[in-house]
Amino acid sequence: xxxxxxxxxxxxxxxxxxxxxxxxxxxxxxxxxxxxxxxxxxxxxxxxxxxxxxxxxxxxxxxxxxxxxxxxxxxxxxxxxxxxxxxxxxxxxxxxxxxxxxxxxxxxxxxxxxxxxxxxxx
Amino acid sequence: xxxxxxxxxxxxxxxxxxxxxxxxxxxxxxxxxxxxxxxxxxxxxxxxxxxxxxxxxxxxxxxxxxxxxxxxxxxxxxxxxxxxxxxxxxxxxxxxxxxxxxxxx
Numbered sequence: 589x590x591x592x593x594x595x596x597x598x599x600x601x602x603x604x605x606x607x608x609x610x611x612x613x614x615x616x617x618x619x620x621x622x623x624x625x626x627x628x629x630x631x632x633x634x635x636x637x638x639x640x641x642x643x644x645x646x647x648x649x650x651x652x653x654x655x656x657x658x659x660x661x662x663x664x665x666x667x668x669x670x671x672x673x674x675x676x677x678x679x680x681x682x683x684x685x686x687x688x689x690x691x692x693x694x695x696x697x698x699x700x701x702x703x704x705x706x707x708x709x710x
Numbered sequence: 711x712x713x714x715x716x717x718x719x720x721x722x723x724x725x726x727x728x729x730x731x732x733x734x735x736x737x738x739x740x741x742x743x744x745x746x747x748x749x750x751x752x753x754x755x756x757x758x759x760x761x762x763x764x765x766x767x768x769x770x771x772x773x774x775x776x777x778x779x780x781x782x783x784x785x786x787x788x789x790x791x792x793x794x795x796x797x798x799x800x801x802x803x804x805x806x807x808x809x810x811x812x813x814x815x
């Protein structure tokens with residue numbers, strides 16, 4: 589099993605959910621987070637009007653950018669499919685598209701039925 | 711690659727972030743969390759706080775930078791009292807940048 593943690597734009601969450609749902613991965617966690625990348629949260633990345641054009645010049649003028657962190661646990665064989673789907677939906681070519689991390693999960697349990705391993709997540 | 715999750719005091723976060731920034735670790739994600747540690751929350755006179763608000767910082771770094779990041783975080787968030795927080799390091803197999811579709815940090 590692998591956990592896929594994707595940090596994406598908030599407005600792409602609905603589309604991501606739809607696509608993952610249609611691929612057969614309806615289960616996921618989503619949490620509102622604040623973050624920044626290599627570019628230190630540039631103002632260009634947000635979609636509201638900035639009054640002061642001088643601010644746009646400064647690197648790191650905004651400390652954090654609101655993002656959504658989506659995490660889901662999938663069997664090893666499905667990792668490539670899910671990562672590809674997330675990347676395809678969230679790709680805009682602009683800075684701030686986000687990151688996708690894949691990390692190993694040793695064991696998973698479904699509380700209701702006490703199932704273990706891959707059965708618990710499918 | 712390793713994922714570093716640091717649960718620190720909310721008031722120390724900006725200090726930690728600035729310290730990481732100075733050493734060149736700019737990219738990170740933060741989120742508000744609620745938790746408790748070994749001391750089962752905190753008792754202040756008559757009131758018992760079971761769940762204490764904390765901030766979780768999440769960053770992913772190359773293996774050889776992990777020690778340095780852990781050191782920076784623990785130095786900058788240290789007060790010496792209960793509730794300074796915890797740092798967890800876990801493996802990350804792959805990392806992708808969505809914009810460039812490349813498999814790197």
